[in-house]
Amino acid sequence: MKVNGPNQTNFNPYKNQIQKQTDYKKNVQQQDQLEISTQAMQLQENTKVNAKREAYVQEIKNLVESGQYEIDFEKTAKKMIDFWSKQ
Numbered sequence: 001m002k003v004n005g006p007n008q009t010n011f012n013p014y015k016n017q018i019q020k021q022t023d024y025k026k027n028v029q030q031q032d033q034l035e036i037s038t039q040a041m042q043l044q045e046n047t048k049v050n051a052k053r054e055a056y057v058q059e060i061k062n063l064v065e066s067g068q069y070e071i072d073f074e075k076t077a078k079k080m081i082d083f084w085s086k087q
Helices: 016-026 038-044 053-065 071-085
Strands: none
Touching: none
16 A cells, blocks of 8 residues: 555545535526615605705795895794794
8 A cells, every 4th residue: 555645636535525516606596686675665765856845946046046035034033943942
């Protein structure tokens, strides 16, 4: 019997396991999948811009740019007081 020592080039104790893993990887086709929950779908729908709100914001922008926008200071102060007094 001939013993060549631990550095035998044709001996791999894990060869069968490695072969099984490579065969498995070849047989399994991996695909990326994305699942969106119903809550996430509702949030996406809620982020769509409301047409009325968009028109209102655009109207204010136009007034500010033209210099015609006027602030009602009393109304603003009242709303601030109402907001802070509720907390």
